[in-house]
Amino acid sequence: MTRVSLSRRPRQTDIARFAGVSVSTVSRVLANEPGISTNVRDQVIRIASELGYSIRPVPAVQPQNQRSVALIPVDHATGGLGVFYEGILSGLRGAAARSGATLLPRLVRSSSLKVSELEQTLSETDATGIFLVGIDPPEDLCDWLLGSRLPAVWVNGNDPNLQFDCVSPANFYGARLATQHLIDAGHRRILHFTMSHRHTIRERVRGFEAAAAKNGVTARIVQLPSASRTSTEACEAMEAVLLEDQGFTAVFCMNDMMAVGVMEALTNHHLSIPQDFAVMGFDDLPCAAMTMPRLTTMHVDREAIGQEAYYLMQRRIADPSAEPRKVELAVRLVEGATLQSRGKKPEGREISA
Known part of the structure; x- marks a missing residue:
């Protein structure tokens, strides 16, 4: 040896x-x-x-006694993002099952989540930990969680105050890479469709802006209503942009559902994808593989997010005094056909006077 x-x-x-x-x-x-x-x-x-590294003994956790609750926004679970959260829940369930623990999912109205509702859920389930899945809890709820010392993990969430364990995709870096991919293909006037309603999504906006600023390209953010849950609003917003005819040749969408709506608008205006307009998505949802042409997007390993969240919970229960840990999982490019080959510059459309 x-x-x-x-x-x-x-x-x-x-x-x-x-x-x-x-x-x-x-x-x-x-x-x-x-x-x-x-x-x-x-x-x-x-x-x-x-x-000669000093290894500090850590008390073993007894998973068979663990019961955790996963709170999931009902509008996310039942809307177009349902498959996204289904993947995260699958990861959580799998990790819990392998540890012999119990995971109890609960649908909630995240916009009106109250401390009293959370207390009732915990009382009914006798849970020893809570996963906030896709939820940015209000300040009073954060204060209650900190005061109760209940192990809590933000899943697909980003705590800006670094007080809670949280796990999410690498939203900033993924968005920056996606935008850079469009720039490397020769695009110099790029749109970004978003709904900046969550900390994680605002990270994608920052990634887009960082890549645009670094390369000196013209960038425009198209903000959709925070209540948007289908591709319809994206289609309508894109048609309005096209009527302005400002010469944009590419769009990076915060998720694949928006990209589907953008592609519909481009087709309605008889524009060819990707020759006239390039489209980039994010998340790699099943709909990305159903578009014609196939959507170029960024893959998010949803099950891995759930698994990592469960490991964070195990760590928190084993050592309640541990410093909060923020985990970001890498995303990767999924080559589709809505973007021209790298290095081939688009001709672009002329800007109307």
Whole structure:
């Protein structure tokens, strides 16, 4: 067996390098978190021991006694984003089942969620933890959760005050990559369709703006009503933009449903996709594979978000005093046919006088 050594005090980055794993994996192994294979766990522990890294014992969690509630907005679960949240819930359920724990989903009206309603839900379910799925809780609810010390994880959420554990896709970086992909294809006048009603979605707006500013392109944000739940509003908004005829040649949509509406408007105006107009989506929902041509989009691993959220809950229950952890999962480009090949510049449409 080859032994490893250092001339200084070892760090988790050293363990990760010698073990051939990520620093995140090392951190989770040393914290005794679930979800790590036996071989990887043994390898990390062995390397840490050989390097002389001090491993602090973490009390084991008794998952069979755990009952967690997952609060899911009813408008999201029953609307076009239902499949998105179904994937997250599947990840949560799978992780809970593997740990022998119980997960109880509950549909709520997130816009009117009250402390009294949450207290009643917890009383009825005897839950020891709560997942806020796609919910940005109001300030009074955050204060109550902090005061109660109830383990809580924001799922597909981003706590701007860094007081809660949260997990989400890499919204800023994903949006920046999506916009850069359009720019690399030669587009210099780009639209962004959004509804900036949540912290996570505003991160996508920031990613779009960052890529546009870095490359000096003309960017315009088209804000849809926060109550929009179908592609209809996106279609109507896109038709209004086309009537203005400002010479835009590409659009990045905050999700695939908006992209479907944008594509409908382009077809109604007899514009060819992607020759006249390029379209980029986000989330890689099933509808992205149903468009003609196939939508270019950014894939979000929804089940992985649910799984990671459950691991955060396990960590929080095992060590209630641990510092809050924010986890962002990478997204990846899904090549479709609504964007011309990289490097091939579009001709663009002339701007009316």
